[in-house]
Amino acid sequence: MKKKLGILGLFVALLTTFNSNANSDKEHVKDHGGEVDTKEEVTEYILHHIKDAHDFHLFSYTADNGERKHIGFPLPVIVWSSKGLVTFMSSKFHHDDSGQHIVNAGGTNFVKLHSKIYELEDGVTELQFDAEHHPTNAHKVLDLSITKSVFGILVVALLMLLWFGGLAKQYKNKQIPTGFGRILEPLVIYVRDEIAKPNIGEGKYRQFTGYLLTVFFFIWISNLLGLTPFGFNITGQIAVTAALAIITLVIYTFKGNKDYYMHMLWMSDAPWWIRPILAVIELAGAFLIKPFSLLVRLFANISAGHIVVMSLIGILITMKSEMTIVGSGLLSFALSFFITLIELLVAFLQAYIFTMLSALFIGMAVAEHDHHHEHDDHGNELPDAEDVRADFI
Protein backbone atom coordinates (compact mmCIF):
# COMPACT_ATOMS: atom_id res chain seq x y z
CA MET A 1 0.00 0.00 0.00
CA LYS A 2 2.81 2.42 0.93
CA LYS A 3 4.59 1.62 -2.32
CA LYS A 4 1.47 2.40 -4.32
CA LEU A 5 1.01 5.70 -2.51
CA GLY A 6 4.64 6.50 -3.27
CA ILE A 7 4.14 5.88 -6.99
CA LEU A 8 0.97 7.95 -6.97
CA GLY A 9 2.81 10.74 -5.19
CA LEU A 10 5.57 10.67 -7.78
CA PHE A 11 3.00 10.81 -10.53
CA VAL A 12 1.21 13.79 -8.99
CA ALA A 13 4.55 15.52 -8.48
CA LEU A 14 5.43 15.00 -12.15
CA LEU A 15 2.07 16.38 -13.22
CA THR A 16 2.52 19.47 -11.13
CA THR A 17 6.00 20.00 -12.50
CA PHE A 18 4.56 20.16 -15.93
CA ASN A 19 1.81 22.44 -14.77
CA SER A 20 4.34 24.95 -13.50
CA ASN A 21 5.97 24.78 -16.91
CA ALA A 22 2.60 25.36 -18.43
CA ASN A 23 2.62 27.56 -21.38
CA SER A 24 0.60 30.69 -21.48
CA ASP A 25 1.90 31.73 -24.84
CA LYS A 26 -1.45 32.45 -26.43
CA GLU A 27 -0.29 32.55 -30.02
CA HIS A 28 0.63 28.84 -29.96
CA VAL A 29 -2.27 27.62 -27.95
CA LYS A 30 -4.31 26.70 -31.02
CA ASP A 31 -1.81 24.17 -32.27
CA HIS A 32 -1.76 21.81 -29.36
CA GLY A 33 -3.85 21.59 -26.26
CA GLY A 34 -6.14 24.39 -27.31
CA GLU A 35 -9.87 24.31 -26.80
CA VAL A 36 -11.71 21.76 -28.91
CA ASP A 37 -15.10 23.09 -29.88
CA THR A 38 -15.73 22.53 -33.60
CA LYS A 39 -15.80 19.59 -35.97
CA GLU A 40 -12.47 20.61 -37.47
CA GLU A 41 -10.88 20.85 -34.06
CA VAL A 42 -12.24 17.44 -33.10
CA THR A 43 -10.81 15.93 -36.28
CA GLU A 44 -7.49 17.62 -35.69
CA TYR A 45 -7.45 16.51 -32.07
CA ILE A 46 -8.08 12.89 -33.08
CA LEU A 47 -5.42 12.95 -35.79
CA HIS A 48 -3.04 14.52 -33.33
CA HIS A 49 -3.82 11.85 -30.76
CA ILE A 50 -3.09 8.86 -32.96
CA LYS A 51 0.35 10.30 -33.71
CA ASP A 52 3.24 9.99 -31.35
CA ALA A 53 3.93 12.94 -29.04
CA HIS A 54 7.01 14.31 -27.35
CA ASP A 55 5.34 15.04 -24.06
CA PHE A 56 2.89 13.23 -21.83
CA HIS A 57 -0.20 15.34 -22.03
CA LEU A 58 -3.34 14.39 -20.12
CA PHE A 59 -5.65 17.36 -20.57
CA SER A 60 -5.75 21.12 -20.77
CA TYR A 61 -8.07 23.69 -19.28
CA THR A 62 -8.48 27.42 -19.26
CA ALA A 63 -7.82 28.94 -15.87
CA ASP A 64 -9.95 31.71 -14.41
CA ASN A 65 -7.55 34.36 -15.62
CA GLY A 66 -7.89 33.10 -19.20
CA GLU A 67 -4.56 31.30 -19.06
CA ARG A 68 -4.43 27.91 -20.82
CA LYS A 69 -3.09 25.26 -18.43
CA HIS A 70 -1.79 21.87 -19.54
CA ILE A 71 -1.71 18.84 -17.24
CA GLY A 72 0.93 16.26 -18.00
CA PHE A 73 4.70 16.11 -17.92
CA PRO A 74 7.51 16.65 -20.41
CA LEU A 75 9.59 13.79 -21.79
CA PRO A 76 13.25 13.90 -22.81
CA VAL A 77 14.05 14.66 -26.44
CA ILE A 78 17.09 12.79 -27.77
CA VAL A 79 18.02 13.56 -31.37
CA TRP A 80 20.96 12.75 -33.57
CA SER A 81 21.65 16.06 -35.30
CA SER A 82 24.44 17.36 -37.48
CA LYS A 83 26.19 18.38 -34.24
CA GLY A 84 25.92 14.91 -32.74
CA LEU A 85 23.63 13.65 -30.02
CA VAL A 86 21.52 16.42 -28.48
CA THR A 87 19.18 16.01 -25.51
CA PHE A 88 16.76 18.43 -23.91
CA MET A 89 13.34 18.28 -22.31
CA SER A 90 10.29 18.54 -24.55
CA SER A 91 8.96 21.36 -22.36
CA LYS A 92 11.40 23.61 -24.24
CA PHE A 93 9.02 23.53 -27.20
CA HIS A 94 6.30 25.10 -25.02
CA HIS A 95 3.66 22.85 -26.62
CA ASP A 96 4.36 24.29 -30.02
CA ASP A 97 3.68 21.81 -32.82
CA SER A 98 3.64 24.20 -35.77
CA GLY A 99 7.38 24.70 -36.17
CA GLN A 100 7.34 28.28 -34.87
CA HIS A 101 9.08 27.91 -31.57
CA ILE A 102 12.80 27.45 -32.13
CA VAL A 103 14.79 25.56 -29.50
CA ASN A 104 18.50 26.12 -29.36
CA ALA A 105 20.29 23.10 -27.98
CA GLY A 106 23.69 21.53 -28.53
CA GLY A 107 24.76 24.35 -30.83
CA THR A 108 21.98 23.97 -33.33
CA ASN A 109 18.31 24.90 -33.69
CA PHE A 110 15.28 22.62 -33.62
CA VAL A 111 11.61 23.03 -34.30
CA LYS A 112 8.72 20.63 -33.82
CA LEU A 113 6.21 20.30 -36.65
CA HIS A 114 3.32 17.81 -36.52
CA SER A 115 5.03 15.72 -33.85
CA LYS A 116 8.27 15.56 -35.84
CA ILE A 117 11.49 17.30 -34.88
CA TYR A 118 13.34 19.20 -37.59
CA GLU A 119 16.79 20.68 -37.41
CA LEU A 120 16.98 24.14 -38.98
CA GLU A 121 19.72 24.76 -41.51
CA ASP A 122 22.59 26.95 -40.29
CA GLY A 123 21.69 30.57 -39.95
CA VAL A 124 17.96 30.09 -40.44
CA THR A 125 15.81 31.96 -37.96
CA GLU A 126 12.36 31.02 -39.17
CA LEU A 127 10.90 27.87 -40.70
CA GLN A 128 9.68 28.28 -44.27
CA PHE A 129 7.22 26.03 -46.07
CA ASP A 130 6.62 25.08 -49.67
CA ALA A 131 3.18 24.91 -51.28
CA GLU A 132 2.42 21.49 -49.73
CA HIS A 133 3.32 22.73 -46.27
CA HIS A 134 6.64 20.87 -46.21
CA PRO A 135 9.51 22.71 -44.54
CA THR A 136 12.09 23.93 -47.04
CA ASN A 137 14.92 25.13 -44.86
CA ALA A 138 15.01 22.34 -42.29
CA HIS A 139 15.62 18.58 -42.33
CA LYS A 140 14.43 15.66 -40.25
CA VAL A 141 16.74 14.20 -37.63
CA LEU A 142 16.96 10.71 -36.21
CA ASP A 143 14.66 11.09 -33.26
CA LEU A 144 15.53 8.68 -30.46
CA SER A 145 13.47 10.64 -27.95
CA ILE A 146 11.62 9.05 -25.11
CA THR A 147 8.37 9.94 -26.82
CA LYS A 148 4.97 9.17 -25.38
CA SER A 149 4.99 5.82 -27.19
CA VAL A 150 8.50 4.96 -26.04
CA PHE A 151 7.42 5.92 -22.53
CA GLY A 152 4.41 3.63 -22.93
CA ILE A 153 6.61 0.83 -24.26
CA LEU A 154 8.84 1.20 -21.21
CA VAL A 155 5.80 1.14 -18.92
CA VAL A 156 4.53 -2.04 -20.60
CA ALA A 157 7.98 -3.63 -20.41
CA LEU A 158 8.24 -2.72 -16.73
CA LEU A 159 4.78 -4.09 -15.98
CA MET A 160 5.60 -7.33 -17.78
CA LEU A 161 8.88 -7.73 -15.92
CA LEU A 162 7.17 -7.01 -12.60
CA TRP A 163 4.17 -9.26 -13.17
CA PHE A 164 5.81 -12.22 -14.84
CA GLY A 165 9.02 -11.89 -12.86
CA GLY A 166 6.82 -12.00 -9.76
CA LEU A 167 5.00 -15.02 -11.11
CA ALA A 168 8.32 -16.76 -11.79
CA LYS A 169 9.45 -16.00 -8.24
CA GLN A 170 6.28 -17.50 -6.77
CA TYR A 171 7.18 -20.92 -8.15
CA LYS A 172 10.25 -21.04 -5.93
CA ASN A 173 8.09 -21.57 -2.85
CA LYS A 174 4.91 -23.12 -4.16
CA GLN A 175 3.49 -25.13 -7.02
CA ILE A 176 0.38 -23.05 -7.59
CA PRO A 177 0.67 -19.27 -7.75
CA THR A 178 -1.58 -17.05 -5.69
CA GLY A 179 -3.01 -13.59 -6.23
CA PHE A 180 -2.46 -11.93 -9.59
CA GLY A 181 -0.19 -14.75 -10.69
CA ARG A 182 -3.21 -17.04 -10.68
CA ILE A 183 -4.66 -14.91 -13.49
CA LEU A 184 -1.40 -14.71 -15.43
CA GLU A 185 -0.56 -18.41 -15.33
CA PRO A 186 -3.54 -19.64 -17.39
CA LEU A 187 -2.77 -16.95 -19.97
CA VAL A 188 0.80 -18.17 -20.27
CA ILE A 189 -0.46 -21.76 -20.62
CA TYR A 190 -3.04 -20.57 -23.16
CA VAL A 191 -0.36 -19.01 -25.38
CA ARG A 192 1.77 -22.13 -25.09
CA ASP A 193 -1.00 -24.66 -25.71
CA GLU A 194 -3.24 -22.77 -28.14
CA ILE A 195 -0.74 -20.70 -30.11
CA ALA A 196 2.77 -22.11 -29.89
CA LYS A 197 2.14 -25.87 -29.77
CA PRO A 198 -0.46 -26.29 -32.56
CA ASN A 199 1.25 -23.91 -34.99
CA ILE A 200 4.89 -24.82 -34.53
CA GLY A 201 4.58 -28.47 -33.61
CA GLU A 202 5.11 -30.48 -30.47
CA GLY A 203 8.84 -31.01 -30.80
CA LYS A 204 9.96 -27.51 -31.71
CA TYR A 205 7.70 -25.02 -30.04
CA ARG A 206 9.82 -24.60 -26.93
CA GLN A 207 12.55 -22.39 -28.32
CA PHE A 208 10.00 -19.93 -29.72
CA THR A 209 7.65 -19.65 -26.74
CA GLY A 210 9.84 -16.93 -25.20
CA TYR A 211 9.33 -14.66 -28.20
CA LEU A 212 5.66 -15.55 -28.70
CA LEU A 213 4.78 -14.99 -25.05
CA THR A 214 6.66 -11.69 -24.96
CA VAL A 215 5.08 -10.38 -28.14
CA PHE A 216 1.59 -11.56 -27.12
CA PHE A 217 1.62 -9.90 -23.74
CA PHE A 218 3.41 -6.83 -25.07
CA ILE A 219 0.74 -6.24 -27.72
CA TRP A 220 -2.13 -7.08 -25.43
CA ILE A 221 -1.00 -4.84 -22.56
CA SER A 222 -0.14 -2.07 -25.03
CA ASN A 223 -3.59 -2.34 -26.59
CA LEU A 224 -5.25 -2.25 -23.18
CA LEU A 225 -3.09 0.70 -22.14
CA GLY A 226 -4.31 2.44 -25.29
CA LEU A 227 -7.88 2.13 -24.00
CA THR A 228 -7.07 3.96 -20.76
CA PRO A 229 -7.52 7.72 -20.58
CA PHE A 230 -3.72 8.16 -20.55
CA GLY A 231 -4.05 8.23 -24.30
CA PHE A 232 -1.22 5.92 -25.28
CA ASN A 233 -1.30 4.69 -28.86
CA ILE A 234 1.65 2.32 -28.86
CA THR A 235 0.43 -0.43 -31.18
CA GLY A 236 -1.17 2.22 -33.40
CA GLN A 237 2.31 3.45 -34.32
CA ILE A 238 3.37 1.88 -37.58
CA ALA A 239 7.02 1.96 -36.47
CA VAL A 240 6.19 -0.19 -33.45
CA THR A 241 4.23 -2.78 -35.41
CA ALA A 242 6.90 -2.76 -38.11
CA ALA A 243 9.57 -3.51 -35.51
CA LEU A 244 7.52 -6.41 -34.17
CA ALA A 245 6.81 -7.80 -37.63
CA ILE A 246 10.47 -7.57 -38.59
CA ILE A 247 11.52 -9.47 -35.48
CA THR A 248 9.13 -12.24 -36.56
CA LEU A 249 10.58 -12.06 -40.09
CA VAL A 250 14.12 -12.34 -38.76
CA ILE A 251 13.18 -15.35 -36.61
CA TYR A 252 11.54 -17.36 -39.38
CA THR A 253 14.18 -16.38 -41.92
CA PHE A 254 17.06 -17.55 -39.74
CA LYS A 255 15.32 -20.56 -38.23
CA GLY A 256 13.94 -21.77 -41.57
CA ASN A 257 15.22 -25.23 -42.48
CA LYS A 258 16.33 -26.70 -45.80
CA ASP A 259 12.82 -27.89 -46.65
CA TYR A 260 11.46 -24.41 -46.21
CA TYR A 261 14.00 -22.82 -48.54
CA MET A 262 13.77 -25.65 -51.06
CA HIS A 263 10.03 -25.26 -51.12
CA MET A 264 10.37 -21.52 -51.48
CA LEU A 265 13.07 -21.38 -54.15
CA TRP A 266 12.62 -24.58 -56.18
CA MET A 267 9.25 -26.16 -55.69
CA SER A 268 9.84 -29.78 -56.58
CA ASP A 269 6.27 -30.79 -57.34
CA ALA A 270 5.64 -28.08 -59.94
CA PRO A 271 6.67 -28.17 -63.63
CA TRP A 272 10.23 -26.86 -64.01
CA TRP A 273 9.29 -23.79 -66.01
CA ILE A 274 6.86 -22.62 -63.31
CA ARG A 275 9.40 -22.99 -60.55
CA PRO A 276 11.26 -19.66 -61.04
CA ILE A 277 7.95 -17.78 -61.17
CA LEU A 278 6.81 -19.51 -58.02
CA ALA A 279 10.13 -18.70 -56.38
CA VAL A 280 9.58 -14.99 -57.02
CA ILE A 281 6.07 -15.18 -55.57
CA GLU A 282 7.25 -17.19 -52.60
CA LEU A 283 10.13 -14.80 -51.92
CA ALA A 284 7.80 -11.84 -52.05
CA GLY A 285 5.43 -13.72 -49.76
CA ALA A 286 8.08 -14.52 -47.20
CA PHE A 287 9.91 -11.21 -47.12
CA LEU A 288 7.22 -8.64 -47.96
CA ILE A 289 3.66 -9.89 -47.77
CA LYS A 290 3.87 -11.81 -44.50
CA PRO A 291 5.55 -9.07 -42.42
CA PHE A 292 3.48 -6.40 -44.16
CA SER A 293 0.24 -8.20 -43.34
CA LEU A 294 1.37 -8.51 -39.72
CA LEU A 295 2.33 -4.88 -39.29
CA VAL A 296 -0.57 -3.32 -41.19
CA ARG A 297 -3.23 -5.48 -39.55
CA LEU A 298 -2.20 -4.53 -36.04
CA PHE A 299 -1.55 -0.89 -36.87
CA ALA A 300 -4.79 -0.42 -38.79
CA ASN A 301 -6.99 -2.18 -36.25
CA ILE A 302 -5.67 -0.26 -33.29
CA SER A 303 -5.59 3.10 -35.08
CA ALA A 304 -9.11 2.57 -36.36
CA GLY A 305 -10.27 1.64 -32.87
CA HIS A 306 -8.78 4.81 -31.42
CA ILE A 307 -10.29 6.97 -34.15
CA VAL A 308 -13.73 5.40 -33.72
CA VAL A 309 -13.73 5.71 -29.93
CA MET A 310 -12.55 9.31 -30.08
CA SER A 311 -15.01 10.20 -32.85
CA LEU A 312 -17.87 8.83 -30.78
CA ILE A 313 -16.66 10.82 -27.80
CA GLY A 314 -16.49 13.77 -30.20
CA ILE A 315 -20.26 13.47 -30.75
CA LEU A 316 -20.51 15.20 -27.40
CA ILE A 317 -19.18 18.33 -29.10
CA THR A 318 -20.34 18.00 -32.69
CA MET A 319 -23.98 17.23 -31.85
CA LYS A 320 -24.18 19.73 -29.00
CA SER A 321 -26.16 22.31 -30.97
CA GLU A 322 -28.69 19.80 -32.30
CA MET A 323 -29.27 17.70 -29.18
CA THR A 324 -28.28 19.94 -26.26
CA ILE A 325 -25.34 19.01 -24.09
CA VAL A 326 -27.32 16.36 -22.15
CA GLY A 327 -28.60 14.58 -25.26
CA SER A 328 -25.28 14.57 -27.08
CA GLY A 329 -23.55 13.55 -23.87
CA LEU A 330 -25.84 10.56 -23.39
CA LEU A 331 -25.57 9.52 -27.02
CA SER A 332 -21.82 9.86 -27.02
CA PHE A 333 -21.54 7.96 -23.74
CA ALA A 334 -23.75 5.09 -24.89
CA LEU A 335 -21.98 4.68 -28.23
CA SER A 336 -18.46 5.05 -26.94
CA PHE A 337 -19.21 2.75 -24.00
CA PHE A 338 -20.23 -0.11 -26.27
CA ILE A 339 -17.51 0.49 -28.82
CA THR A 340 -15.01 0.44 -25.95
CA LEU A 341 -16.30 -3.01 -24.97
CA ILE A 342 -15.68 -4.13 -28.55
CA GLU A 343 -12.24 -2.53 -28.43
CA LEU A 344 -11.47 -4.58 -25.32
CA LEU A 345 -12.14 -7.67 -27.41
CA VAL A 346 -10.14 -6.27 -30.33
CA ALA A 347 -7.23 -5.59 -27.97
CA PHE A 348 -7.06 -9.28 -27.15
CA LEU A 349 -7.93 -10.45 -30.64
CA GLN A 350 -5.18 -8.45 -32.34
CA ALA A 351 -2.60 -9.67 -29.84
CA TYR A 352 -3.82 -13.22 -30.46
CA ILE A 353 -3.79 -12.86 -34.25
CA PHE A 354 -0.34 -11.30 -34.36
CA THR A 355 1.09 -14.03 -32.12
CA MET A 356 -0.83 -16.79 -33.90
CA LEU A 357 0.37 -15.69 -37.34
CA SER A 358 3.93 -15.28 -36.08
CA ALA A 359 3.75 -18.82 -34.71
CA LEU A 360 2.26 -20.02 -38.00
CA PHE A 361 5.03 -18.41 -40.08
CA ILE A 362 7.68 -19.83 -37.77
CA GLY A 363 5.93 -23.21 -37.88
CA MET A 364 5.99 -23.20 -41.68
CA ALA A 365 9.71 -22.41 -41.68
CA VAL A 366 10.69 -25.15 -39.25
CA ALA A 367 8.23 -27.89 -40.31
CA GLU A 368 9.74 -31.29 -41.12
CA HIS A 369 8.39 -32.57 -44.43
CA ASP A 370 10.25 -35.83 -44.96
CA HIS A 371 10.07 -37.49 -41.60
CA HIS A 372 9.39 -41.14 -40.98
CA HIS A 373 5.98 -42.27 -42.18
CA GLU A 374 3.85 -45.20 -41.22
CA HIS A 375 3.21 -47.50 -44.17
CA ASP A 376 0.01 -49.30 -44.99
CA ASP A 377 -0.33 -52.85 -46.37
CA HIS A 378 0.50 -51.80 -49.93
CA GLY A 379 3.61 -49.89 -48.96
CA ASN A 380 1.97 -46.49 -49.44
CA GLU A 381 2.83 -43.79 -46.99
CA LEU A 382 0.10 -43.00 -44.55
CA PRO A 383 -0.28 -39.30 -43.84
CA ASP A 384 0.06 -38.39 -40.18
CA ALA A 385 -0.89 -35.34 -38.15
CA GLU A 386 2.29 -33.53 -39.14
CA ASP A 387 1.43 -33.78 -42.84
CA VAL A 388 -2.10 -32.58 -42.28
CA ARG A 389 -0.68 -29.61 -40.50
CA ALA A 390 1.87 -29.02 -43.24
CA ASP A 391 -0.83 -29.17 -45.88
CA PHE A 392 -3.01 -26.83 -43.94
CA ILE A 393 -0.34 -24.18 -43.60
Next chain:
Amino acid sequence: MEQLINDFSPGLFAMQTIIMLVLIFLMVKFAWKPIMNSIEDREKGIKDALDAAENARKEMQNLQADNDKLLKEARAEREAMLKEAREIKEKMISDAKEQAQVEGDKMIKQAQAAIESEKKAAMADIKSQVATLSVDIAEKVIKEELANKDKQLKLVENMLGDIKLN
Protein backbone atom coordinates in the same frame (compact mmCIF):
# COMPACT_ATOMS: atom_id res chain seq x y z
CA MET B 1 0.59 5.66 -48.47
CA GLU B 2 2.65 8.84 -48.42
CA GLN B 3 0.98 9.73 -45.15
CA LEU B 4 1.84 6.28 -43.81
CA ILE B 5 5.48 6.61 -44.79
CA ASN B 6 5.58 10.13 -43.38
CA ASP B 7 4.15 8.84 -40.11
CA PHE B 8 6.81 6.17 -39.89
CA SER B 9 9.36 7.31 -37.35
CA PRO B 10 12.75 5.61 -37.74
CA GLY B 11 13.65 6.72 -34.23
CA LEU B 12 10.60 5.05 -32.72
CA PHE B 13 11.31 1.98 -34.84
CA ALA B 14 14.86 1.82 -33.48
CA MET B 15 13.74 2.36 -29.91
CA GLN B 16 11.00 -0.26 -30.20
CA THR B 17 13.41 -2.79 -31.72
CA ILE B 18 16.01 -2.24 -29.01
CA ILE B 19 13.50 -2.27 -26.14
CA MET B 20 11.74 -5.31 -27.56
CA LEU B 21 14.98 -7.27 -27.94
CA VAL B 22 16.06 -6.37 -24.40
CA LEU B 23 12.57 -7.20 -23.14
CA ILE B 24 12.58 -10.58 -24.89
CA PHE B 25 15.99 -11.34 -23.40
CA LEU B 26 14.97 -10.28 -19.87
CA MET B 27 11.58 -11.98 -20.03
CA VAL B 28 13.09 -15.23 -21.26
CA LYS B 29 15.74 -15.15 -18.59
CA PHE B 30 13.72 -13.99 -15.59
CA ALA B 31 10.16 -14.95 -16.42
CA TRP B 32 9.44 -17.43 -19.20
CA LYS B 33 12.17 -19.94 -18.44
CA PRO B 34 11.38 -20.35 -14.74
CA ILE B 35 7.62 -20.17 -15.40
CA MET B 36 7.73 -22.73 -18.21
CA ASN B 37 10.01 -25.05 -16.26
CA SER B 38 7.79 -24.87 -13.19
CA ILE B 39 4.61 -25.42 -15.19
CA GLU B 40 6.14 -28.35 -17.04
CA ASP B 41 7.48 -29.83 -13.82
CA ARG B 42 4.07 -29.48 -12.28
CA GLU B 43 2.34 -31.02 -15.30
CA LYS B 44 4.82 -33.87 -15.22
CA GLY B 45 4.17 -34.28 -11.50
CA ILE B 46 0.43 -34.41 -12.08
CA LYS B 47 0.87 -36.91 -14.90
CA ASP B 48 3.15 -39.08 -12.76
CA ALA B 49 0.69 -38.95 -9.88
CA LEU B 50 -2.16 -39.95 -12.19
CA ASP B 51 -0.08 -42.78 -13.64
CA ALA B 52 0.81 -43.94 -10.15
CA ALA B 53 -2.84 -43.87 -9.13
CA GLU B 54 -3.73 -45.86 -12.25
CA ASN B 55 -1.01 -48.39 -11.48
CA ALA B 56 -2.19 -48.69 -7.89
CA ARG B 57 -5.72 -49.22 -9.15
CA LYS B 58 -4.54 -51.94 -11.50
CA GLU B 59 -2.52 -53.55 -8.73
CA MET B 60 -5.57 -53.45 -6.49
CA GLN B 61 -7.54 -55.09 -9.24
CA ASN B 62 -4.90 -57.79 -9.61
CA LEU B 63 -4.90 -58.35 -5.87
CA GLN B 64 -8.64 -58.60 -5.87
CA ALA B 65 -8.50 -61.08 -8.73
CA ASP B 66 -5.87 -63.08 -6.86
CA ASN B 67 -8.01 -63.08 -3.77
CA ASP B 68 -11.00 -64.21 -5.75
CA LYS B 69 -8.95 -66.95 -7.34
CA LEU B 70 -7.65 -68.13 -3.98
CA LEU B 71 -11.14 -68.12 -2.54
CA LYS B 72 -12.41 -70.11 -5.49
CA GLU B 73 -9.59 -72.60 -5.14
CA ALA B 74 -10.24 -72.99 -1.44
CA ARG B 75 -13.91 -73.51 -2.09
CA ALA B 76 -13.17 -76.10 -4.76
CA GLU B 77 -10.78 -77.87 -2.43
CA ARG B 78 -13.35 -77.96 0.34
CA GLU B 79 -15.89 -79.31 -2.08
CA ALA B 80 -13.46 -81.97 -3.22
CA MET B 81 -12.64 -82.91 0.35
CA LEU B 82 -16.30 -83.19 1.25
CA LYS B 83 -16.93 -85.29 -1.81
CA GLU B 84 -14.05 -87.55 -0.96
CA ALA B 85 -15.26 -87.93 2.59
CA ARG B 86 -18.69 -88.80 1.34
CA GLU B 87 -17.25 -91.35 -1.02
CA ILE B 88 -15.13 -92.83 1.72
CA LYS B 89 -18.16 -93.05 3.97
CA GLU B 90 -20.21 -94.73 1.29
CA LYS B 91 -17.39 -97.09 0.47
CA MET B 92 -16.93 -97.97 4.10
CA ILE B 93 -20.61 -98.64 4.48
CA SER B 94 -20.75 -100.76 1.37
CA ASP B 95 -17.53 -102.57 2.37
CA ALA B 96 -18.96 -103.28 5.77
CA LYS B 97 -22.17 -104.49 4.23
CA GLU B 98 -20.27 -106.77 1.90
CA GLN B 99 -18.09 -108.08 4.66
CA ALA B 100 -21.12 -108.67 6.83
CA GLN B 101 -22.76 -110.51 3.97
CA VAL B 102 -19.68 -112.63 3.45
CA GLU B 103 -19.36 -113.25 7.15
CA GLY B 104 -23.05 -114.10 7.41
CA ASP B 105 -22.85 -116.45 4.45
CA LYS B 106 -19.84 -118.06 5.97
CA MET B 107 -21.61 -118.49 9.29
CA ILE B 108 -24.69 -119.85 7.58
CA LYS B 109 -22.53 -122.27 5.65
CA GLN B 110 -20.72 -123.27 8.81
CA ALA B 111 -24.05 -123.72 10.54
CA GLN B 112 -25.34 -125.73 7.63
CA ALA B 113 -22.18 -127.83 7.70
CA ALA B 114 -22.57 -128.27 11.44
CA ILE B 115 -26.20 -129.20 11.00
CA GLU B 116 -25.25 -131.65 8.26
CA SER B 117 -22.58 -133.24 10.35
CA GLU B 118 -24.91 -133.29 13.39
CA LYS B 119 -27.54 -134.81 11.20
CA LYS B 120 -25.06 -137.34 9.96
CA ALA B 121 -23.97 -138.01 13.50
CA ALA B 122 -27.59 -138.27 14.54
CA MET B 123 -28.30 -140.59 11.66
CA ALA B 124 -25.32 -142.67 12.61
CA ASP B 125 -26.48 -142.65 16.14
CA ILE B 126 -29.99 -143.49 15.11
CA LYS B 127 -28.63 -146.20 12.88
CA SER B 128 -26.56 -147.60 15.72
CA GLN B 129 -29.53 -147.26 18.06
CA VAL B 130 -31.75 -148.84 15.46
CA ALA B 131 -29.21 -151.56 15.21
CA THR B 132 -29.01 -151.87 18.96
CA LEU B 133 -32.79 -151.71 19.14
CA SER B 134 -33.04 -154.21 16.38
CA VAL B 135 -30.61 -156.38 18.15
CA ASP B 136 -32.55 -155.86 21.36
CA ILE B 137 -35.81 -156.48 19.56
CA ALA B 138 -34.28 -159.42 17.89
CA GLU B 139 -33.10 -160.62 21.23
CA LYS B 140 -36.58 -160.08 22.66
CA VAL B 141 -38.12 -161.58 19.57
CA ILE B 142 -35.81 -164.45 19.81
CA LYS B 143 -36.70 -164.70 23.44
CA GLU B 144 -40.42 -164.34 22.58
CA GLU B 145 -40.05 -166.61 19.64
CA LEU B 146 -39.53 -169.14 22.02
CA ALA B 147 -43.04 -168.45 23.10
CA ASN B 148 -44.89 -167.38 19.97
CA LYS B 149 -43.11 -167.48 16.81
CA ASP B 150 -45.84 -166.03 14.66
CA LYS B 151 -46.61 -163.25 17.01
CA GLN B 152 -43.01 -162.37 17.22
CA LEU B 153 -42.65 -162.17 13.60
CA LYS B 154 -45.71 -160.01 13.27
CA LEU B 155 -44.34 -157.77 15.92
CA VAL B 156 -41.05 -157.41 14.13
CA GLU B 157 -42.86 -156.58 11.03
CA ASN B 158 -44.97 -153.97 12.72
CA MET B 159 -42.08 -152.39 14.49
CA LEU B 160 -40.05 -152.19 11.37
CA GLY B 161 -43.01 -150.66 9.65
CA ASP B 162 -43.41 -148.05 12.36
CA ILE B 163 -39.81 -146.99 12.47
CA LYS B 164 -39.10 -144.70 9.59
CA LEU B 165 -36.00 -143.13 8.76
CA ASN B 166 -36.42 -139.51 9.21
